[in-house]
Amino acid sequence: xxxxxxxxxxxxxxxxxxxxxxxxxxxxxxxxxxxxxxxxxxxxxxxxxxxxxxxxxxxxxxxxxxxxxxxxxxxxxxxxxxxxxxxxxxxxxxxxxxxxxxxxxxxx
Amino acid sequence: xxxxxxxxxxxxxxxxxxxxxxxxxxxxxxxxxxxxxxxxxxxxxxxxxxxxxxxxxxxxxxxxxxxxxxxxxxxxxxxxxxxxxxxxxxxxxxxxxxxxxxxxxxxx
DNA sequence: TTGGGTACTACGCAAAGCATAATAGCACGG
DNA sequence: CCGTGCTATTATGCTTTGCGTAGTACCCAA
Numbered sequence: 001x002x003x004x005x006x007x008x009x010x011x012x013x014x015x016x017x018x019x020x021x022x023x024x025x026x027x028x029x030x031x032x033x034x035x036x037x038x039x040x041x042x043x044x045x046x047x048x049x050x051x052x053x054x055x056x057x058x059x060x061x062x063x064x065x066x067x068x069x070x071x072x073x074x075x076x077x078x079x080x081x082x083x084x085x086x087x088x089x090x091x092x093x094x095x096x097x098x099x100x101x102x103x104x105x106x107x108x
Numbered sequence: 109x110x111x112x113x114x115x116x117x118x119x120x121x122x123x124x125x126x127x128x129x130x131x132x133x134x135x136x137x138x139x140x141x142x143x144x145x146x147x148x149x150x151x152x153x154x155x156x157x158x159x160x161x162x163x164x165x166x167x168x169x170x171x172x173x174x175x176x177x178x179x180x181x182x183x184x185x186x187x188x189x190x191x192x193x194x195x196x197x198x199x200x201x202x203x204x205x206x207x208x209x210x211x212x213x214x215x216x
Numbered sequence: 217t218t219g220g221g222t223a224c225t226a227c228g229c230a231a232a233g234c235a236t237a238a239t240a241g242c243a244c245g246g
Numbered sequence: 247c248c249g250t251g252c253t254a255t256t257a258t259g260c261t262t263t264g265c266g267t268a269g270t271a272c273c274c275a276a
Contacts, residue, residue: 004194005201007119007232010263011112012205019212029223040201040208046265049224054263070273071222086112091213093113093148097120098206100148104127105199115263118232137254154234157255162232178242179253218276225270232263239256246248 013043015094017051018079018087021061027074028052052077060086121151123202125159126187126195129169135182136160160185168194 013035020031028049035043052075055061060083064076079087121143128139136157143151160183163169168191172184187195 003231004119004122004198006230006264007122008198008201008205010118010232011115012209013264014112014115015209016212023215027223032223038208038212040204044265045224046267047263050226050264053225068223068272072224072271074223090112090116093116094209094213096148097116100146101120101123101202104124104146105202107131111262114233114261118263121233135254140254152234153255154236155232158233158257161256176241176254180240180255182254219274221274222272223270226268227266229266230264233261235258235260237257240254242251242253244250244252 009041013041013047014051014055015087015090016041016043017048017055018060018083018090021077021079021083022087025064025076025078027066027076029074031077055083059083117149121149121155122159122163123195123198124149124151125156125163126168126191126198129185129187129191130195133172133184133186135174135184137182139185163191167191 016035017031020026020034026034028045031052032043032045032048035041035048052061056063056077060080061077062080064078066074066076068074124143124146125139128134128142134142136153139160140151140153140156143149143156160169164171164185168188169185170188172186174182174184176182
């Protein structure tokens, strides 16, 4: 991986996860599959699971364990009220950032 | 500072610096002033100088020292050929990322 | 019984942002 | 003559993140 791409993603994957969950409850493995469909992200399990734990510890996500039809039980995550607020903030900031970068790239 | 914002910037500031230098030669202090004008970034000296050193070590920037009218000598940075290539790559990736995020945020 | 898909956890490294502080030269007012 | 403030850079150390690697565990089909 190209190094600078890895760095560009820092924090961004958190935004992605929260946005996926904005559409409704989901569990780790499914979220990974979902994000893998976006080639620009090309994310892996070892990246997503720690983020989910962290967001849960921060009180942005809540968990519900459900037995799986195959494999260990699924941990369904969904947004808490704080989580919904956070994702709104993040999307707003991302929007601003996009505009600022656009100007910068076009030499202002 | 809000933590998640700090993380979102990782790698991005590098892109910003290179884009500022795409307009022509500049030195650390001036670049900081330039980026401070963009409130979304609100960058500080201790962030910018290490990035400049790093980019130079990677061969993306070249340096020219010039005595300053006030204070220590200025270190003027400019893009090398590799630097110009890199900034083009980065801008392209940023564009893709913006599109992918846009879809994600709008619920696909 | 062996391979493959599902599903999660744990360990540890490298890199980035940033706070803090130190250094240093010039100009201006009192 | 001395302090304050602007210019301009360097050094140190902390925290967090992404991610490679590895391990655990369950089910089903060939």
